[in-house]
Amino acid sequence: MDINKFFDHTLLAADASYEAIQKLCEEAKQYRFMSVCVNPYYVPVAKKLLEGSGVKVCTVIGFPLGQMSPAAKVYEAGDAVKMGADEVDMVLNVPALKRGDLDFVTNEIRAVKEAVGGHVLKVILECCYLTDEEKVKGCLCAKKAGADFVKTSTGFGKSGATAHDVALMRKAVGTTMGVKAAGGIHTYQDVEDMIRAGANRIGCSHSVEIMKEAKKA
Numbered sequence: 001m002d003i004n005k006f007f008d009h010t011l012l013a014a015d016a017s018y019e020a021i022q023k024l025c026e027e028a029k030q031y032r033f034m035s036v037c038v039n040p041y042y043v044p045v046a047k048k049l050l051e052g053s054g055v056k057v058c059t060v061i062g063f064p065l066g067q068m069s070p071a072a073k074v075y076e077a078g079d080a081v082k083m084g085a086d087e088v089d090m091v092l093n094v095p096a097l098k099r100g101d102l103d104f105v106t107n108e109i110r111a112v113k114e115a116v117g118g119h120v121l122k123v124i125l126e127c128c129y130l131t132d133e134e135k136v137k138g139c140l141c142a143k144k145a146g147a148d149f150v151k152t153s154t155g156f157g158k159s160g161a162t163a164h165d166v167a168l169m170r171k172a173v174g175t176t177m178g179v180k181a182a183g184g185i186h187t188y189q190d191v192e193d194m195i196r197a198g199a200n201r202i203g204c205s206h207s208v209e210i211m212k213e214a215k216k217a
Helices: 016-031 040-051 070-083 094-098 100-118 132-145 164-171 187-195 207-216
Strands: 007-011 037-038 056-059 087-091 120-124 149-151 178-182 200-203
Touching: 007 016, 007 100, 007 178, 016 040, 016 200, 040 056, 040 100, 056 070, 056 120, 056 187, 070 087, 070 100, 094 100, 094 132, 094 207, 100 120, 100 132, 100 164, 100 178, 120 132, 120 178, 120 187, 132 149, 132 164, 149 164, 149 200, 164 178, 200 207
Parallel strands: 007 037, 007 200, 037 056, 056 087, 087 120, 120 149, 149 178, 178 200
Antiparallel strands: none
């Protein structure tokens, strides 16, 4: 399976150095990954390093807890696009979803989508804190609001992506939206399981190791 275009090659560590971001971008160019995913501070750096490569720049908004105000998320998303982000992964407000305030959740996602315009918006549900019913509701909010993808996890929660969650999310959004699996994906088998379940994007910091494993396989 030609999996390189599934990967958002990711480095979101609090202590990520400039040199580490350089390495991330070089690897993304070498393996022709879909994107690199970096914190907003590094968006201009990644944009410059990847110029002309065809690799996109993805960043995270409202990260990792998703509980800042909608206005803060809207500003952060718009600013990220101005700095050169091609794709934005925003964290959904988990407490609002869990208390059943679906209008708040939908309106916040819609406002962020308006801020990024034609750029890709992925909505992170942080599935490890949600029931299956809540996951489906979150997906439907994202779909109603015009988001482009739903995403399983930040990678900073108590657990990451599962094939069960990916399949549930794929069923909820149908074929018109993307599903991104992220968090705890370390092996080629993990990637195969996620793709089989319905993921069409993989957020991963082990992308290079997985590509090498896939080549051997």
